[in-house]
Amino acid sequence: MASLTTGPAVAPITNRLTSMKRFYALFLFIPAFLALAGCKKGGSVTELTTQEEMQIALAAVRGDAQIDFTREEVFDNVMGVNNEVGMGGTGIFGRMQQPDSFSCVSITLERLGPAPFPVRVTLDFGNGGCTGRDGRTRSGRIITEYSARLTEPGSRSSSVFDHYQIDSLSISGSLVVQNTTPVPGGPVVNRQFTITVTNGRITRPSGNYVQWNGARTLTQIEGGATPQHPIDDVFHVMGSASGTLKSGNLVSAWSSAITAPLRKSFNCRWIRQGIVQTHRGTGSASAQWTGALDYGGGTCDNMASLTLNGSTYQISLP
Numbered sequence: 001m002a003s004l005t006t007g008p009a010v011a012p013i014t015n016r017l018t019s020m021k022r023f024y025a026l027f028l029f030i031p032a033f034l035a036l037a038g039c040k041k042g043g044s045v046t047e048l049t050t051q052e053e054m055q056i057a058l059a060a061v062r063g064d065a066q067i068d069f070t071r072e073e074v075f076d077n078v079m080g081v082n083n084e085v086g087m088g089g090t091g092i093f094g095r096m097q098q099p100d101s102f103s104c105v106s107i108t109l110e111r112l113g114p115a116p117f118p119v120r121v122t123l124d125f126g127n128g129g130c131t132g133r134d135g136r137t138r139s140g141r142i143i144t145e146y147s148a149r150l151t152e153p154g155s156r157s158s159s160v161f162d163h164y165q166i167d168s169l170s171i172s173g174s175l176v177v178q179n180t181t182p183v184p185g186g187p188v189v190n191r192q193f194t195i196t197v198t199n200g201r202i203t204r205p206s207g208n209y210v211q212w213n214g215a216r217t218l219t220q221i222e223g224g225a226t227p228q229h230p231i232d233d234v235f236h237v238m239g240s241a242s243g244t245l246k247s248g249n250l251v252s253a254w255s256s257a258i259t260a261p262l263r264k265s266f267n268c269r270w271i272r273q274g275i276v277q278t279h280r281g282t283g284s285a286s287a288q289w290t291g292a293l294d295y296g297g298g299t300c301d302n303m304a305s306l307t308l309n310g311s312t313y314q315i316s317l318p
Helices: 011-024 052-081
Strands: 003-006 036-041 106-111 120-122 137-146 156-168 169-179 193-201 210-222 234-247 250-262 262-265 273-280 292-297 302-308 311-318
Touching: 011 292, 052 137, 052 169, 052 193, 052 302, 193 234
Parallel strands: none
Antiparallel strands: 003 311, 036 250, 106 120, 120 137, 137 156, 156 169, 169 193, 193 210, 210 234, 234 250, 234 262, 250 273, 262 273, 273 292, 292 302, 302 311
């Protein structure tokens, strides 16, 4: 579980820090801290007490963690189905997985015309669930249409979800991956992708949810010389997101932006480097509840630091 220890904290926030420790223990992964405004309580806009503001802010941390995991997972799985539609060997199809690790997944490929493309691929995890080596159980379907192989500049995939769940989280919305690599004069070396989420929504059994729209651009910085071996691919990630979430009887807006490129690689389970800054949906980056999560200097480890209201906390990610 995630743990939280203080850096140069100040005495007046001791009680709040204790509450944060208890809440962070519930998280599987904490990629960002979101600050909220325009909060509704009982259907009307109202000012929050300190306790309520902490509640909705911490709920946003969990919501953004779920967003990040879902977006990256779908991208990796859409890319990794096979070499015909992607580069084969990423996500649940990764070469580090055992061959039978996802034998409960049914993969259906359907030609939508006489040519090889467009093509529709359905990943069916079944109604009873399919548990992988990562310990997560997936059910339902991810349905993706490809205009061409995603490794080709200008290609595009569009994914929707049919009763799709990851553990107890219900996923809906649409996710588009566009290969935005500039067409070079010679062979493609480093690729670029844009991931756009429209009306994304993650709902918990309690009825709490996070809903968002956003886009991220992934620019490859390493591994381009070995296109058949995605395990050595490394990307810089930039982008932003905004939306609403519900926690109990509170509903609020949030927004976030990457201010220093995130370093994503297929051979490390954590983000190696980069900073995500978040602030109130109607406020500025200098507002009181602005937070910044720093993933460190590039080492593949589970450590990050969260700076909030002038204090810094060390976060351990599983």
